[in-house]
Amino acid sequence: MQEQIKERWNTLIVIGINEGHNSTACVSQDGKILTVISEERITRKKNEYGFPSRAIEKCLEIVGIKKEDVDQVAIATKEVAPYYMVTKRNTSFSIKDFIREQKEYWYPKIYEGKEVDFLTVFNDRDFRDELPYDFSSVKDYSDAEAFLSIRISNAAKYFGLSEEKILVYDHHACHAAYGYYASPFREMDLLVYTADGGGDGTSGTVSMVRNGDLQEIHRCKYCNLGRIYRYVTLILGMKMTEHEYKVMGMAPYAKDYITAEPYSVIAETIQNDGLDFNYKVKPKDHYFYYKERLDGCRFDGIACAVQTRLEELLVGWVKAGIDQTGIQNILLSGGVAMNVKANKMISEIDEVKNIFVAPSSGDESTAIGAAYLLSSEFIQKDKIQPLDNAYLGHEFNNNDILNALKELDSNNKFSIQEGITEGEIAGILAKGEIVARLAGRMEFGARALGNRSIIANPKSIETIRIINEMIKGRDFWMPFAPSILKEREADYIVNPKGLAAPFMTMAFDSTHLAREELKGAIHPYDFTIRPQLVEKEINPGYWKIIKAFENLTGIGALLNTSFNLHGEPVVASPEDAIRTFRESGLEYLLMNNILVKKRKAHPE
DSSP, X not given: OOSOOOOOSSOOEEEEEEOSSSOEXXXXXXXXXXXXXXXXXXXXXXXXXXXXXXXXXXXXXXXXXXXXXXXXXXXXXXXXOXXXXXXXXXXXXXXXXXXXXXXXXXXXXXXXXXXXXXXXXXXXXXXXXXXXSOGGGOSXXXXXXXXXXXXHHHHHHHHTOOGGGEEEEOHHHHHHHHHHHTSSOOSSOEEEEEEEXXXXXXXXXXXXXXXXXXXEEEEOSSOOHHHHHHHHHHHTTSOTTTOHHHHHHHGGGOOHHHHHHHHHHHHTTXXXXXXXXXXXXXXXXXXXXXXXXXXXXXXXXXXXXXXXXXXXXXXXXXXXXXXXXXXXEEEEESGGGGOHHXXXXXXTOTTXXXXXXXXXXXXXXXXXXXXXXXXXXXXXXGGOOOOSOOBOSOOOXXXXXXXXXXXXXXXXXXXXEXXXXXXXXXHHHHTTOOEEXXXXXXXXXXXXXXXXXXXXXXXXXXXHHHIIIIIIOOOXXXXXXXXXXXXXXXXXXXXXXXXXXXXXXXXXXXXXXXXXXXXXXXXXXXXXEOOEEEOTTTOHHHHHHHHHHHHXXXXXXXXXXXXXXXXXXXXXXXXXXXXXXXXXXXXXXXXXXXXEEEOOOOOO
16 A cells, blocks of 8 residues: 555564554554554544554555564563453543542552452453453453563464564653654754653653663652643543543633642642652542542632643753753653643743654554664664654545445435545635545544644634534533644744644744634633644645635634544544544535535425
């Protein structure tokens, strides 16, 4: 299909795998990432767990090779608890399930000293039949070390390789490798920070790059930033491990007097301590402690408090690293690096010269990090190539799309127009209509970057309500984001350091023009902006649509949000797109240059 493996003379083909939540697979050749797909895009189960066999198959299809062509396999994360895998915890759990986990599993263990079996508490969740692992030898479903040997054996059997060809890498080493090797920085000294909810015994690391050599210099004992944020999300009645971005979006609305009390609760606990963190008051746990003390505090104040404290602690952490090493170029990775507002605060530190956050740096990216680490052991490190774009999934030709549309065409409720031009699409958008777009290679990760996106006129505030109520089911306070022509960056973004912003991983202050022309695509309260800068060379099809829209309206940007129903993964295929189109209030669906429009019902 899109990116075929080159002729195999002295070449190294590696499959990178993440088996934890949001399981993902990638293929690299000689240090170049050719394709990446998350299993959830294929199973349609958000935050899918387990060995990503369907994603692997699709990746192999894309690059045109068979399993027996694979040289080695790189697996991310040494410690994966079998009971999380069996229950597919982050995939199957609801908000009530996560609260039940706290009350029926963690509280008795932490506060009452009882032995509690996770699978007994969640005896209604058993997905062993859906998983390829041989659980017959598992005696203790909390034994991650024993499960590791099963995971290695499963991968070896799947690829027909000896177990010596299956290499497993530390979770945070994978985050750090992804942060570094995916970045465009090669000729400068760097500090690489990783922070998340936890993996392989820690929640944060600091690494240093000198002369192209990545070395961890500190492994944190108490970097519990992601963990605290996670449990505050649950305390607020939202789904932890998934809805943290909603807390971030809510935070700017709170007034200081509402924030003061919950801020004092959080601020008296975790503190900066050089390259690590410590506690002034150490909670016994991070759910019940904060839940009790935040009782009676208003929801927006809690959101603002945890966001503010996260920003302060991350800024202090980065400053400590700069003070100790003298290095002023910063890379961020891990789930906490998905917090674009915190990234903004770090970028504004006077001592920071450069900062880069690779696309979708949550656990899905550890598959890429593992592949990078394995490659770095066998080829020259300076040969490992960065990610210059995130369009690393599969694509579909017009025949694929027309075949998928046959059912729609037969019921006469839709019109189908082939050969639609960018100018015609721009005209529809300029009239205030909303268009869902599937075209080109699917983006990797959590952010839609135009190829699996819902796009609209960014000037219209009414667009926000329509998308929220008729299509996405999003919460009213959540902001949207813009795709901006790279050449119009200075018109809309306050970016004095010229930081790269191609992947929606950084927030910035907006210009006065942005507040006028991009009202629907910036945060409505603090006017910050989370942009995707679109370059013609990287995504010519999407660039042409935005350019045509600019020619009609003078606005060099579009509102862009992911093409999915709320709670579902981003669409992957024409079939996914058509189903989402039919089940939502969308009226226009653009697949490649084929436009589908719902026919208006005739009045009786």
